[in-house]
Amino acid sequence: MDNYQDIYRATLKKWGTEAQYDQAIEECAELIAALKHFKRDKVGAAEIISELADVTLMIGQLSWMFGQDKVDAAVVEKLEKLKGLLEAP
Ligand SMILES: [Mg+2]
Numbered sequence: 001m002d003n004y005q006d007i008y009r010a011t012l013k014k015w016g017t018e019a020q021y022d023q024a025i026e027e028c029a030e031l032i033a034a035l036k037h038f039k040r041d042k043v044g045a046a047e048i049i050s051e052l053a054d055v056t057l058m059i060g061q062l063s064w065m066f067g068q069d070k071v072d073a074a075v076v077e078k079l080e081k082l083k084g085l086l087e088a089p
Contacts, residue, residue, distance in 0.1 A: 004057075008064040020065065024058040031055050 012020060031051040037043040063071040 004060055005064060008061050011061060012065065017065070020058075020061055024055075024062055027051070027054040027058045 015023075031048075031054070034043055034047050034051045038045075038048055
C-alpha cells in the first residue's frame with residue numbers, strides 16, 4: 001500500500017484525523033453488514049468485494065497514519081503465532 005502515500009497524505013490533510021477513524025469504523029461496519037447479507041443470499045460476491053476494497057483502503061490509510069513498519073511487524077508476529085497454533089497437536 002506504499003504506492004498510495006500521496007493519497008493518504010492528501011486525505012488526512014483535507015478531512016483530518018478524526019474523520020479517518022470514523023470512516024474506518026463506518027467501512028468496517030458496512031463490511032460486517034454485507035457479510036451478514038451475503039450469508040442470507042441478500043447480496044452477491046460483488047458487494048463483498050466492494051466493501052473489502054473500502055476496508056482495504058482504510059486499513060492502508062490507518063496503517064500509514066500509525067506506521068506501516070509497525071503494522072507489518074505486528075502482522076509477522078501474529079502470523080508466527082498462528083503458525084504455531086496450526087502446528088500444535
Ligand atoms: Mg463501504
